[in-house]
Amino acid sequence: MDFSIFGYSFMQNAILAAFLGGVACATIGVFVVLMGISFIGVCLSHAAFAGALLAVLIGFDPLLGAFLFSMGVAAIIGPLARRGELNLDTSIGVLFSLMLGLAFIFMGLMPGPKTEMLGLLWGSILTVSRTDLILLGIVAAAVVGIVILFYKEIQAVIFNREIALAVGIPAGLILYGILFLTGSTITVSLSPIGGLLIFSLIINPAAAAYQLTYSLKRMFALAALFGVVSGWLGLLASYWLDVPSGAAIIVASSIIFAIATLFSPKRKVKKWKPNDEPSRVF
Amino acid sequence: MNNTIVKIDKAVVSYREDVALRDVSLEINKGEFLGIIGPNGAGKTTLLTLINGLGKLLQGHVRVLGQSISKGSVNGIRKRIGYVSQLQNIDPRMPINVREVVMVGRYGQLGLFRRPDKRDRDIVDKALELVGMSHLASRPIGHLSGGEQQRVAIARALTQEPEMFLLDEPTASLDWRAQRELLELIKVIHEYQNLTTLFVTHDLNALPDVCDRVILMKEGRIWGQGKPEQVLKTDILSRLYDAPITIQEHEGKKVFLKAS
Numbered sequence: 001m002d003f004s005i006f007g008y009s010f011m012q013n014a015i016l017a018a019f020l021g022g023v024a025c026a027t028i029g030v031f032v033v034l035m036g037i038s039f040i041g042v043c044l045s046h047a048a049f050a051g052a053l054l055a056v057l058i059g060f061d062p063l064l065g066a067f068l069f070s071m072g073v074a075a076i077i078g079p080l081a082r083r084g085e086l087n088l089d090t091s092i093g094v095l096f097s098l099m100l101g102l103a104f105i106f107m108g109l110m111p112g113p114k115t116e117m118l119g120l121l122w123g124s125i126l127t128v129s130r131t132d133l134i135l136l137g138i139v140a141a142a143v144v145g146i147v148i149l150f151y152k153e154i155q156a157v158i159f160n161r162e163i164a165l166a167v168g169i170p171a172g173l174i175l176y177g178i179l180f181l182t183g184s185t186i187t188v189s190l191s192p193i194g195g196l197l198i199f200s201l202i203i204n205p206a207a208a209a210y211q212l213t214y215s216l217k218r219m220f221a222l223a224a225l226f227g228v229v230s231g232w233l234g235l236l237a238s239y240w241l242d243v244p245s246g247a248a249i250i251v252a253s254s255i256i257f258a259i260a261t262l263f264s265p266k267r268k269v270k271k272w273k274p275n276d277e278p279s280r281v282f
Numbered sequence: 283m284n285n286t287i288v289k290i291d292k293a294v295v296s297y298r299e300d301v302a303l304r305d306v307s308l309e310i311n312k313g314e315f316l317g318i319i320g321p322n323g324a325g326k327t328t329l330l331t332l333i334n335g336l337g338k339l340l341q342g343h344v345r346v347l348g349q350s351i352s353k354g355s356v357n358g359i360r361k362r363i364g365y366v367s368q369l370q371n372i373d374p375r376m377p378i379n380v381r382e383v384v385m386v387g388r389y390g391q392l393g394l395f396r397r398p399d400k401r402d403r404d405i406v407d408k409a410l411e412l413v414g415m416s417h418l419a420s421r422p423i424g425h426l427s428g429g430e431q432q433r434v435a436i437a438r439a440l441t442q443e444p445e446m447f448l449l450d451e452p453t454a455s456l457d458w459r460a461q462r463e464l465l466e467l468i469k470v471i472h473e474y475q476n477l478t479t480l481f482v483t484h485d486l487n488a489l490p491d492v493c494d495r496v497i498l499m500k501e502g503r504i505w506g507q508g509k510p511e512q513v514l515k516t517d518i519l520s521r522l523y524d525a526p527i528t529i530q531e532h533e534g535k536k537v538f539l540k541a542s
Contacts, residue, residue: 034376034377085298149395150394152385152386152389152392152397152398153389153394155378155382155386156386156389158378159376159378159383159386159423160370162336162367163365163367163386163438164386164389165336165360166334166336166360166363166365167360167361167365167386167387167389167390167438167442168357168358168360168361168389168390168391168442169389169390170357170394210375210377213377214375214377214378214379214422215377215379216377216378216382218377219377266375
């Protein structure tokens with residue numbers, strides 16, 4: 001088998017991007033899966049996409065537009081849910097549709113070919129730039145650092161926000177922190193990983209880890225591991241089978257999820273023997 | 283010496299088009315065990331959430347543990363109040379075990395950036411022991427029965443080392459035995475920890491044994507109050523619930539029944 005491809009810097013960068021993106025996205029995924037807000041990945045990635053398009057349209061740096069839009073939407077999700085008396089997922093769904101609409105409008109207004117901008121949806125992990133890697137590294141470190149630093153507050157908010165508030169934890173602040181972290185992760189992952197791929201890298205590794213453990217700490221660690229392995233396996237498959245790398249990463253993360261579900265100890269059902277039944281009183 | 287621990291003055295709370303509390307005034311003394319009863323929608327839960335700052339006050343004034351409830355004071359007040367709600371629907375696969383759930387009660391006290399130390403772990407162990415849950419400490423919280431989950435919730439509230447206990451129908455949807463056991467536990471904790479307890483319940487039979495005073499709520503107002511023997515009467519309760527209620531004596535104790 002020919003491994004010479006790994007000697008090229010573009011492949012080394014892709015491996016590093018898969019590692020950093022895998023850790024950041026999968027860690028965020030633990031919040032998303034446990035808080036039941038799976039739509040947030042697509043919502044914020046489309047917000048970032050719309051922001052990048054608007055920025056290009058008016059002559060600004062697309063990364064800045066993506067960042068401002070995803071942060072803006074992350075900041076609106078909570079108040080919209082509270083004011084509209086909606087659950088978080090509905091609020092996210094409403095904003096997602098708005099962002100999708102805006103993205104199409106901005107794209108319609110854009111002159112010339114749109115291939116480059118559409119690339120943001122699919123990502124291009126094999127052409128990842130040095131700036132992308134630095135930003136991914138900063139965000140991945142921030143995500144892991146914040147989870148370690150605020151682990152107890154995050155655990156309480158994930159378990160039950162009302163109880164967290166009732167014991168005196170600033171649950172609203174922690175929730176916004178989680179949403180902003182998600183927004184930042186998605187913004188910096190948009191170019192190397194792609195708006196659509198992010199969704200699977202957020203959900204699948206965390207959902208797989210959720211199948212395997214009753215410990216939150218272990219779930220964070222397993223999710224990060226599965227995120228990285230999905231990225232690397234996808235890259236390998238993409239090279240060997242000559243298929244698009246983003247799609248291969250999605251399939252790899254889905255296969256890991258399927259295996260975890262198949263062997264999940266949480267699905268075990270205790271066997272029952274007729275002898276176990278106590279004798280009837282009547 | 284002023285013994286008042288809660289002073290609610292002309293409180294009005296409104297959700298959308300419903301006024302949940304209308305001009306409610308109430309004083310609660312240190313060490314009291316207060317029962318709060320009334321039909322659904324009477325404002326019982328809203329009254330509790332007003333005290334721990336989870337409810338939004340539209341008009342009036344609330345003073346709890348010597349402090350006025352405001353944005354700046356509410357977090358500090360909550361840390362001193364143990365709150366146990368109705369049985370929650372917990373995902374059986376939730377990756378958090380019983381000991382971790384009880385430890386959540388310490389987190390408010392610890393504040394940001396501080397990690398639980400030996401003292402915190404000892405407090406958690408003691409609380410688990412008190413509610414009889416030590417043997418299930420490592421179990422995932424979602425694997426416990428309703429009665430066990432409510433014991434864990436009480437242990438969690440206890441680890442706050444609270445001055446007040448707010449109990450919002452903690453025995454609702456539990457079986458008969460679990461209800462009695464939990465009630466006995468609440469009574470013991472109230473006495474031994476020298477707490478002030480507010481207990482919202484639909485279980486009228488629980489009241490005479492534990493309460494010093496019963497608050498009767500209806501349509502967002504305090505409709506009546508007094509010692510259990512003064513207010514737990516057939517005519518008063520029937521009018522409160524707009525349904526005939528009879529009281530029978532059994533082995534010297536009152537038993538409340540819905541008359542057919």
